[in-house]
Amino acid sequence: MIEQESLSGTLLASQIDSTLLSATATPPEIVRLCREARTYEFASVCVNPVYVALAAENLGGSPVKVCTVIGFPLGANKTEVKVAEALRAIADGAQELDMVIALGYLKANDVLRVEADIRAVVEAAGDQAQVKVILETAELTDSEIRAGALAALRAGAQFVKTSTGFGKGGATLAAVRILRETVGDALGIKAAGGIRTRQEALDLLAAGATRIGTSAGATLVILERAQSFA
Known part of the structure; x- marks a missing residue:
């Protein structure tokens, strides 16, 4: 877990998934969006799957990864x-896949089916893309959040993610905090949905998140080289 005081603007930027969905x-x-991410x-x-190839073209040669969504948003x-979807996204240049779980099955306590769904995408991604599993935590009880996170862990995903937005x-x-308590250091945690200020992002990172998904990335970081984009 990262202490708030240690988060410079540059470090915070390196943990942001700048989102336009x-x-x-x-x-x-x-x-x-890609030009801003490079800066x-x-x-x-x-980005949505239809724009993966465009994003990959515009981010070529940069360390910024291309992320897309799978089974989104339901x-x-x-x-x-x-x-x-995962295979096509990877072919188009995606390096990270944010997949939404089969939420109804989790609510019905059919965790094995949820886990199998995640594992299939993880296996399709192989070593070509990381998989972040979106739990839509606002729809879940604390015990369901834990069950979903453990399913993601067992299925081999690299991250659990709070929300679609x-x-x-x-x-x-x-x-x-529940996610971090559940998965320990075994998985990354992406906090996403409604994050609009720098302080919100810092608080979530201090609570255990390792990635921030936001459509307000430029407003969360303070860099000397900041500029406006027309």
Whole structure:
């Protein structure tokens, strides 16, 4: 866990997934997102699958990774569809996959089915992409959060993630703490959904998050080389 006092602007930037998942996002907006990510040296840009190839083209040669979403935003796609999405995204240049769990199965306590769904995407990704498992924690009880996180751990994912940003709630300190208590140091934790200020991001990192997903990345970091993008 990272202490707030140690987080410089540059370190915070390196833990941000700069996100643009709006249904109305345009190609020029994706290009601008990538340009901004290069300047601030964010961890990744997270875009819808239709824009993965465009993001990969614009981030070529930079350390910024291309992230996309799988089974988004409901998680209710068949497993084979999620696998097909993952394979196509990787072919287009994705290096990180944020997949939504089969939420209804978790609510029904069918954890084995949830785990199998995650494992199929993890196996499809192989060593070509990291998988972050979106639990949509605002929809879950504390025990369901723990069960979902453990399913992600057993299935071989690299991260658990709080939220899609399209549900009834976003990242909370309580959810992040439960996730960290559950998975220990075995998985990364991505806090996402409703994070709009630097202090919110710092608090979530102090609670145990290792990645911040936000559409307000540029406003969270303070860098000497900051500039505006027309």
